[in-house]
Amino acid sequence: MSTTTSKIRSFNRFYTAHLDILSQHYLDSEYSLTEIRILYEISESKIITAQKITEILNLDKGYLSRILKRFLKENLIVKVASAEDKRAFNIKLSDTGNELLSILNTKSENKIEGKIEKLNTSEKEILVDSMNTVRNLLTENKIAREDITYRHEITPxxxxxxxxxxxxxxxxxxxxxxxxxxxxxxxxxxxxxKYSPEKDRIWMAEHNNKIVGCVAIVHQPDGEAQLRWFLLDPAFRGLGIGKRLLTDAVDFCKEKNFKNVFLLTTSMQDKALQMYKMIGFKLTQSEKVEEWGKTFYEERYDLKLSK
Structure with a gap:
């Protein structure tokens, strides 16, 4: 077993025990966690088919069928004939089911509040951000572009x-x-x-309040500006973040009437070099150097904005 797998299993054991979700009767009710989750999915969808529930929760059809029969017997759900297929039925919560779920939701919220009441605001933010990170890493679609926010105000x-x-x-x-x-x-x-807000700026891309990318423009003498610190967290590449950051930086230079923008980089940064070239930067200098424990070519790229 790999170290990663072992640590994930260890966390799973901790988390399930911490939330006390292995009990046969969840939140002192007559129902298991799986049964409550089924009620929750029916509530969220307003109206849903048994097939859809099996797909969402990855449940065995026979197992789900037995649970739904119990729910019908206890008047927690009602079956509604499908308007599209008279042989099929949709499922929705009854008034009794809605009332039960409301009570259990309140109990669950109170229980979680009790678990985190000793955490300060910063610790709660760290907890939620970490949970979002786990969700994103384990979800097939991982991170969407709309989940990324941008800002240029520098904060502590x-x-x-x-x-x-x-x-x-x-x-x-x-x-x-x-x-x-x-x-x-x-x-x-x-x-x-030497920071001057009128002539200098740092743009930051964030996900769940965490910086995942950045770029900056630093003013230089004679109407020049330097593009610096262009960087993207590897987990967030391929989402168009780099293009957005570079575009904002160049647009800022045009707005401030800089005549030329230059950057210093290394020959090792293939992906970044492609992006620089795509927005118009051209190689103007190249020199072999030995720095930071490596041998590489230090390169200068320029983008002329006015003649």
């Missing part, structure tokens, strides 16, 4: 986290030494010392 902790991302991602993908992180720290120190 932003720069520190962006520096961390640079060290972690470049260390893993390009095997740069810790000297690279020192370099990034220095560049941000210089940036913040």
């Amino acid at each position: 902790g932003d720069v520190g986290y962006i520096i961390y991302l640079h060290g972690a991602i470049y260390g893993k993908e390009y095997h740069f030494s810790s000297d690279f992180e020192k370099y990034v720290i220095k560049t941000f120190y210089d940036f913040l010392e």
Whole structure:
């Protein structure tokens, strides 16, 4: 068994025990967790077929059939003839079923509130963000573009986290030494010392209030601007985030009437180089260097905005 699998199984045991969901009678009711979940799905869909319930919850048809027969006997659900197929039936909650589910929902909410009442606001946010991360990683469709938000206001902790991302991602993908992180720290120190909101800007892409991508424009003498710190968390690539960040950065340069935008990068960053070229940057300098424990070509790309 892999370490990852072992840790996931360990967490599953902890979480099911923590929420006390293995009891035969969930929330001191006459019903199991599976039975309550079936009632919940019927409620959420307003009206649904037995086939759809089996697909959503991955239940055996025979097992579900026995549960639905019990629900009918106890007047928790009602069967409604399908308008499209007279041989088929839809299912919806009865007034009794709605009342039961309302009581159990209140009990569940109160129980969870009790579990997290000792957590402060920040800890609750971390908990919810972590749960969203697990859900996204284990869902086939993972992350949607509409789940990503963008901002350019710098708040406490932003720069520190962006520096961390640079060290972690470049260390893993390009095997740069810790000297690279020192370099990034220095560049941000210089940036913040001379920061001017009218001429400088950092754009951040976020998912669940966590920075997953960034880019910046830093003003330079003689009507030039430098594009810096373009970075994307590997888990969020392929969603158009990089294109959006670069487009916003170039549009800002045009708005501020910069004559030229340049960037310094390495020959190792193939995907980023493709994106730079797609929006019009052209290679103007290339020099072989040895830095951060690697040998590569340091390259300059320029994008002329006015003649």
